[in-house]
Amino acid sequence: MSDHNAPELNPTPGERFTKFLKRKDVLETLGWAVFYTTGFVILGGKFYTKWMPTMMSTDMRAIERLMVIFTWISAPVCGFVLSMATYTFRHGHRGDTPPEDGPATRTNRLGISLFGVMSSLLALVAILYGLIELNSSAEAATKDAPNAMVVEVTGSQWVWSFNYPAQGVTSNELMLPINKPVIFKIISEDVNHSFWPVQLGVKADANRYQTTTVQTKPNKLGAFDVKCAELCGLYHAYMETNGAVVTTADFNNWVTAQGGHTA
Template sequence: MRERSIFAIVIVSMLLLVVGYLAATQLNLMPTQASTRAVLVDELFHVLVGTAAVVFVLVEGILVYAALRFRQRAGDETDAVPIHGNTTLELVWTAIPAMIVIAIGFYAYQVLTEIEKPAPEPMVVEVIGRQFIWQFRYPGEGVTAQELHLPVNQPIRFEITSGDVIHSFWVPQFRGKRDATPGRVSEFLVTPTEIGTFPVRCAELCGPGHANMTTQVIVESPADFQAWLAGQQ
């Protein structure tokens, strides 16, 4: 192959890689980051999508290049050269993905450890899913509400359960969701970092009212939260 075309291929591949990586990492695919875990989850998401984009562009690029360059020309009736595998190539294309997967595994485990790390003094909020509402209890306060109120920057430990079938507690802006299972309490740690109103959804098909099993979480200043709590008592 001429040097110039090798040079062109290298340049085009690099450009494609950069475009693929930028498209995967710079597009704003996720909702507002409203908790500490959201930042870490989004970083992980961008690394995963960025890696996948680079691999995709590289593999598809080579595929398209090979299909065009080595296609059968008009009038060419000859057979291709018989090839019986290539051990080095196979070792390389097994080893590289294996290393990528192991590295991603380590990184994802780190993120998981970090977001599941218990905070020193979390506020406990009990979450009960029922067909087809959410109930939030503030133990020690004697308050049960159908709308979730949280003070900003306060680590929260949700204790999630269900009164009937399996539901799933999900606030997209917090990232992550947790099943609400009857007879069992699941923990979910969140520190809200943004004042605002965000949707609470059920993320587990739980019956005919599932789609309407929504409410909202209102993240507010500690003073506003205390005022709301006092008003509920």
């Protein structure tokens, strides 16, 4: 970064760069940078895949992928920051008197420009990735919409209830057939709630008199949790219920058992 020990003869940029790379502090910092970047790449691959729950829809899969990729995008940033911090910390000054003065470098055009370009590029990648992901999920939703099943979700203090208008069923448990797109139409009877079928990777607030819509397509059999993600009063913590993704046959049986009619 700094060129304070440059020789008197003006060296070419290439020579200066080689010389810069051979500096002891630069080498150690680069070592740390590689260490931290690799660390974060590995961590990014492991942490979210380990701790996030089962993926039961493409939306949830996309979210987990996004978390991993964003961690990878930011790994070099972590490497850059932490390596310089580690180096200077290791070579810091202890004691009761101030250290000697360092070089009076006030700016470094090349360094700042490089940093500006790199950080903007990384931000751009993140923005583009997010926009593309947003767009593709919107497209998938539009494609799936015509043959989707509608579930009307009503939040009230402190229960969820689900109405299947086409099947004529109302229930406090959320049953969904596998591989069938589903549109949740969400509304509240009182204060704001937030409908969160955790493993399906979608979420939307329930507002009074304003229906919010969210769409997904469960693609894995099994139980999932339905929670409320917006503080809604005394028993907010207990405003949860069970959900399950079942085969189409099981779903039809369930509908019949509830007194509804299968299409």
